[in-house]
Amino acid sequence: MTRPMVSYKNVRKSFGQIEVLKGVNLEIGEGEKVALIGPSGSGKTTLIRMLMTLEQPTSGVIEVDGTPLWHMEVNKKLVPANEKHLRNVRKNIGMVFQHFNLFPHMTVLENCTVAPIHVLGLSKKEARERAVEMLEKVKLGDKLDVYPSQLSGGQKQRVAMARALVMRPKVMLFDEVTSALDPELVGEVLEVIRELAHEGKMTMILVTHEMEFARDVADRIVFLDNGYIVEEGPPEQIFEYSSNERLKRFLSRFRLHSVYPLTTRSV
C-alpha cells in the first residue's frame, strides 16, 4: 500500500447508551477508493462523519495524512484538539451529503465561490475561474446564475460536488449521495463520481447502497455490520468469494431488491 492518508485506530462512538461503532481499525492509502457498505445502522455514515469533524469519536484516534484529527500534541501528549487545529486538518477533507445541503440563498456560482473566497482567501476572479471549471466538469456550466431551488435533485448533487471539489481536498467523502434522488437521476451523479475516480489522484471514501457501482469504482470494499468491520477486501473477493454468512445474507437481500441495474457504466 502507498502511504496511509486516513487511519482509524480503535475508534469507538456512542450516542447516549447506544454504541454505534465498537472499535474500528481501518487504514486508507493515498489515492485509494474505498466503498463502505452495510445495513442501516451499521455505523458507516458515522464513520465518515467523524472524519469530517461533524461527530466526535468517543474514544480512539483518527489520523489524516499522519496528523491526529481530534487530538493535538502538546508536550508530547495527545490532548483534545481546539478549533484551530480542527480547521487546519479539516482543510484536507471535503464531503458530499445525502441531502445536498446547498445554500439556498446563493446562486450555483456563489455556492461554489463562497468558501474559496472566504476560507482559502482567493480573489473573486480566481474563485470564479475555479468554480466555472468545476461546474463545467459536472456539466452545469450553463446554470451559474440559477438558484438551487430551480434545479433537479441530480443537478443539485452535482453542484454540491463541484462546491466540494473547488476546495481541492485530498480526501473526498460521499455520504449516500444518491439515496435522496429519483431513480432516473441517479445515473448522472454516479457518472461524475466515476470520472473523478478514474482520474485517480484523489482519495475517496463512499458510503453507498449501490452495490454495482461500488464494485465498479472502488479498489476495496469494507463491510460493516453492527458497529464492527466484518469483512474487507477487493470487490471481487467481497462480492464473489466471501464465505462470511452475514455478508452473504446482506448481499443476497440486495440483489433481490436492487433497483438500479448498471446502466451507466462507461467504456
Add this chain to the structure above:
Amino acid sequence: MIWDWNIVKDVFPLIFRAMWLTLGLTLACYAVSLVLGIIWTLLRRAPWAWFRWTVNGVLEFIRSTPPLVQLYFLFYAWPLVPHVGVTLSPIAAAIIGLGVHYSTYTSEVYRSGIDAVDKGQWEAALALNFSRARTWTKVILPQAIPPIIPMLGNYLIIMFKEIPTTASIGVMGMMLTAKMYGAQHWVYLEPFTIVAFFFLLLSYPSSLFVQWLEKKMNRRFDKNEVLHEAKQKGVVV
C-alpha cells in the same frame, strides 16, 4: 442611601392590596376575550363573503390600534355618543376595552386551531355520515382545542402585563397605586421596583408553566418527534 427599606415597608402593603384588583381585572378581561373570541370566530365563518370581509376589517382595525387609545375612547368619548352612549366606570371601561382588544387575538388563536385540523378529518367525518354538530363536537374540537391551550395561556400572561395601561383612565391597580404614592412622597424608585418585582414574580412562573404545557402537548400530538430527534442526533441512520 439609594434604597430605603422604610419606604418599602410603607408602600408594600398598598401595592399588595392593589395586586388583587389587577389580578381580578386580568381574569375579567380574559373571560370577556375568550367568549368574544368565539363569537368573532363564528362570525368569520359566516356564508356571506361581504360579511366576513367586514368582520375581518373590524378585527384588523381593533387589533392594530393602541389599547390605550381604545380605553380613552370608551372612557371619555363613549358617553358622548348619542342614543347608545353610557358613562362607564373606569373598571367597566377597562374590562370592555381590553377584553375586546384581546378577543381579536383569541379569535385568531381559535381559527389557527381549527385550521390546523387535517382536512382528511373533515372528509372522514363526512364519509362516516356524521351530522354537522357531531363532526364538530366529536372530531374537530377535540383535536383543535388541546394544541391552542398553551397559546391561550400565553395571552393570559400578555394581558396581565397590559393591565397597567388602565391606570391611565384611573383604575387603582398596582401601577397607579405606586405612582400616586410616588407623587405624594416624591420617591419613585422603591414603589416602581416593587411593582416590577410583582409582575416578574407572577408572570415568570406562569410562562414556565405554559412552556411546559406546550412541550407536553407537542409530544402528545406528534409522537414521531422522539424518532425525529433521534434521527437528528444520528442515532438512527
Add this chain to the structure above:
Amino acid sequence: MLLITSAFFAFIIAIIAGLGRLAKSRWIRWTTNIYVEFFRGTSLVVQLFWVYYALPMLAKAIPFLPPLNLSSFWAGVIAVSLNYGAYVSETVRSCILAVDRGQHEAAIALNMTRFQRMRLVILPQAVRMMLPDFGNNLIQMLKSTSLVSLIGLTDITYAGMVFRNSNIDLGILVFAMMLVFYFLIALPLIWLTRRAERAVSKGMAS
C-alpha cells in the same frame, strides 16, 4: 420618530441577545437569559415609568455618575427598545435554530470558521424567516408608542388628549381620529408583513 428610533435599537438588541442566548459561554447565555426574562416578565408600562421616574433617582444616588436627565423621548426609546428587544430575541433565536442542520454541516465541510458560518450561511437564511415576525412586532411597537404619552411625550395620543381638553365637545371625533390615524400607519406594515409571510412560506415549499 419614536417608533423608528426604538425599532432600530430594538432589532439591534434582539440580534445581539438572540445570538447571546445561543453562545457557547454559559456566562453570556445566563446574562442574556436574565435580561430577556426580566423584560418579558414585567410590563412595558411599568418599565416605562421605572426608567422615567426611578432610574434618574437611582443615578443621582450613585456619587460618581453625572446627574441623569432623561428626556421623556429617551426614556421611551430605552424602555420600548429594551422591551421589544427581549421579545424579538426569541424570534431571532428560534429562527437561527430553525435553519437546517445540514447547512451547518455543509459549512463545516467547507472549513468555514464559526463566525463565517454564522455570517455567510446561517444568518442570511434566518433573517428571511424572521421578517414576518419583525413586521408583527413593529405593529405591536407602534401601538406601544402610545404609552409614552403617559410620561408626557407629545405623540399622537398626547396631542389628541391636549386637543380634546380644549375642545371637550369634539371628544368623539378626536378619539375616532386618533384610532384612524394609528390604523393608517399600521396598514402598510400589515400589508408588508402579509407579503413577507407569503414569501417565506413559498421559500419553504421549494
